[in-house]
Amino acid sequence: PSRPLPHLLPIAAHSLNHTLAMLVVAVPKAWSFSMATVANSTVFSAINSNLSLHQAAMAASVLASSLAPQADLLPLKEPAQCSLWSHLPEVAQDSGAEWALFVVLPAIWVALVLAGTVWNKSRLGQLSIVKSYQEMMVGRQSRLSILDVLRVVAILWVMMNHTGSEGRIDILDRLPSADAFKKAVHEHPVFGALLGNSALGVEVFLVLSGLLAARTWQRDSQMDFWPHYSRYVYRRLTRLVPSVLIFILLASGPLMRWILPRFEMTMISACGAKGLLAHIFFVGNWQEIPTCLGYLWYIGLDMQLHMVAPLFMWALNKDRRSAVLIVLGTIAVSTFLRAAYCLSYDTCNKSDVDIPFISYPGVDPASVKHIYSGLWEMYARPYTKCGPFLIGLLFGWASTHWERRQVRLSTRTGYAMFAAGAALAIATIYAILPEYWWPDMSANVYNVAYTATFRSVFALALVAMIAALTQQTETIPIHIAWSVLARLTFSAYLLHMPVVYVFNHLTYLQEADSAIALLVVLPGVALLSFAVALPFYLLIEAPIGRLSTAFERYRASLKLDASLAPGTRQTSEDQTTHKSSSVSSSIVADVNHNVPLLLKTLD
DSSP: OOSOOTTEEEESOOSTTSOOOEEEEOOOTTOOOOHHHHHHHHHHHHHHTTOOHHHHHHHHHHHHHHHOTTSSOOOBOOOOOOSTTTTSTTSOTTSHHHHIIIIIHHHHHHHHHHHHHHTTTSGGGGGOHHHHHHHHTOOOOSGGGHHHHHHHHHHHHHHHHHHTTTTOHHHHTTOHHHHHHHHHHHTOTTTHHHHHTGGGHHHHHHHHHHHHHHHHHHHTTTSOHHHHHHHHHHHHHHHHHHHHHHHHHHHTSHHHHHHOHHHIIIIITTTHHHHHHHHHTTOGGGSSSSOSSGGGHHHHHHHHHHHHHHHHHHHHHHOHHHHHHHHHHHHHHHHHHHHHHHHHTTOTTOTTOOSOOOOOTTBOHHHHHHHHTTHHHHHHOHHHHHHHHHHHHHHHHHHHHHHHTTOOBOHHHHHHHHHHHHHHHHHHHHTTHHHHHSTTOOOOHHHHHHHHHHHHHHHHHHHHHHHHHHSBSSOOOOOHHHHHHHHTHHHHHHHHHHHHHHGGGOHHHHTOOSHHHHHHHHHHHHHHHHHHHHHHIIIIIHHHHHHHHHHHHHHHHHHHHHHHOOSSOOOHHHHHHHHHHHHHHHHHHHHHHHHHHHHHHHO
16 A cells, blocks of 8 residues: 555556546456555556546546456446547548537528628528517416416426436446445435426326327317428428427537537537437437437437427317227326336336436446336337327327317315315325335335336326316416526427536535435526526527528418419519419418417417
């Protein structure tokens, strides 16, 4: 212990982003060192080498694994290339081409938005920040406005989940203190299950997504299927793809590598072009292991479910009884598959999937595959995760029929239904406690049944609460702040993870040993997440939404003109008449489209 470690060589100090420091030592086998001595010596040497305490801890872990191979540590490999374009020789890291791709292109878009704000009477006026702000500040006073509250609660729940996971350095590095922290959180008598089961926030999003998908489809359900389907998918893609693309460019570019090197190291370093393109094309939830921007898996899942939702809606409108049986049968099959996965991979006692979806730089991906086996398939695939979405879809379809028939609940019945749904939701959340009390419990009837059904049961409880609040005789008013925050939830979902990594530097969170600490930190995470989501919404999400809507109207006008074009040569008078007819038809079409929406709004 009194002699310095021989041949301490810093190698592979960085992957492409120059953030990962690793120390490898060659020690004669005849020497014997305790792991504590190795750690202490390494920390001292690393500090003298101007490395951070976290990097010193990583170096200690590496050294300990070299001296004690039997320890349950991850094997190392040479760091992989991390940039989206790093495999292409003509685009090097930190080169002008990389800055042009990842920084200049988003900057050009922002410049166009600013120009549209200044010259709002020009064609660029559609991009105006003022228009985006005005849209954001419009209050929603309808029976479904209560959904805005649920959206905000859901994103806060998700933020809490990630703050207690990726927000902790010891969890990112799989240090022993991580298990102690998780145990302390799970054992809290009041908040343990609420925080441990916080991934149920995703189920809230899935229920709302299915509900709104059904109601969106029903607005034009009289249209032929394929024209309606193509327009439905077009709207979904044009509103989401540009925002996701710009975020990925920013997240995987040199700016993020400079601002948040740890985020780049654990979220981006394992991506490559294939991983990032998977998220751009909404198939990120089908990656073999979730080591590339793993938290974006939900966006791909949601898009895939929206792609098949019109098929269920078409069936429900054609043959109600048979279609309901099909939907319920699909949910039952999904439940059975969840049970089969948890039994096959012995993960029935890990219902909360309490593991971070990150990469471990310098670690062979094959060696971490077992960490996600079974859990990843059960957590992110549409065939095991579709239950809550379909429950929301079925309720959304039914609610449109109830509105036509003016079916309403009395105030007393509504509150009773809400109380029953809330009780079921709370019971479902806290029913996970036996898994925390007996963490080594093998598969049995209880945990198999819970793992297979708890997400769909929670969705049923949530639907009962929504029905109780939206089907009452009187509309429940909400404050405009909920609507504003709800409009920011998509941007907040994209950006909250980099914000969580900012809190890696908060000593209070890193040294926390109870669930209360997460509740204390959550307001700061939420405030900062919505603060960065606001400019993203004003500069990117909202302008792109208006642009896609304007382009859709332009395409519709072209189709209308083409359908009205005569097959023979027209005289000047005929052409004038035709143009007037086209304009009149457009006006009539706009009136037919907008008047029902206006009446719904007034209602």
